[in-house]
Amino acid sequence: MIADVDVDIVAFLHDEGFLGPDAPEAARAVLEAEGLTRPGKVRMAEAKLEAARLALTTFLLRACAGCRTRALTDADGRTLVEVAQEACPYCKGSDNRRAVSELVAACKARGVKHLLIVGGTATLHAHLLDLIRQAGGGVQLRVVDGAEAVHTRNEATAHMQWAHVAVIWGSTPLPHKVSQLYTQHPLAAKVKTITVTQRGIAGLCTQVMRAIAG
Ligand SMILES: [Zn+2]
Numbered sequence: 030m031i032a033d034v035d036v037d038i039v040a041f042l043h044d045e046g047f048l049g050p051d052a053p054e055a056a057r058a059v060l061e062a063e064g065l066t067r068p069g070k071v072r073m074a075e076a077k078l079e080a081a082r083l084a085l086t087t088f089l090l091r092a093c094a095g096c097r098t099r100a101l102t103d104a105d106g107r108t109l110v111e112v113a114q115e116a117c118p119y120c121k122g123s124d125n126r127r128a129v130s131e132l133v134a135a136c137k138a139r140g141v142k143h144l145l146i147v148g149g150t151a152t153l154h155a156h157l158l159d160l161i162r163q164a165g166g167g168v169q170l171r172v173v174d175g176a177e178a179v180h181t182r183n184e185a186t187a188h189m190q191w192a193h194v195a196v197i198w199g200s201t202p203l204p205h206k207v208s209q210l211y212t213q214h215p216l217a218a219k220v221k222t223i224t225v226t227q228r229g230i231a232g233l234c235t236q237v238m239r240a241i242a243g
Contacts, residue, residue, distance in 0.1 A: 148198030
């Protein structure tokens with residue numbers, strides 16, 4: 030015999046990421062509408078949890094206030110529920126994660142699949158790649174570590190031929206002779222070439238996004 034197990038509904042909704050002033054109530058309303066619980070009930074049978082999770086993800090989409098605009102493009106008929114940043118699937122409380130997620134969406138909307146980054150450190154590149162992957166991918170990154178490698182005009186040409194957008198990350202260790210290979214390259218007239226002055230990943234994403242949209 031398996032004993033009937035039930036769970037506290039408030040705790041269940043908390044675990045499912047419905048954190049915030051209005052989120053638990055909105056989630057509970059869905060469970061009631063789907064007949065999975067009824068008003069006043071405190072606990073729910075464990076056997077219903079799978080159906081409850083399915084109902085929540087079918088009808089609701091969680092996002093923090095900052096990720097609201099980004100989430101609207103994914104809503105697909107679902108109701109947007111504002112949750113606390115740490116429960117937000119887009120940024121998980123991180124400004125960098127949010128910025129990268131927005132940049133990936135903007136690139137996809139504009140058909141930008143190849144992003145060339147000239148400048149930045151290996152650590153920043155690895156972090157950026159990781160965040161792009163977590164944001165669902167769809168944008169390929171090619172990076173040029175300006176401080177380390179030796180660059181020739183031919184290498185710059187190959188990179189510029191590949192790139193849909195070239196980003197010159199000017200605030201990072203990047204010798205002028207390297208950045209000039211790109212900013213003064215004949216293809217810079219055709220390939221959108223953006224000079225970024227911000228140091229961090231979130232700042233880079235914001236500046237690139239603005240330039241792509243403009
Ligand atoms: Zn968020």
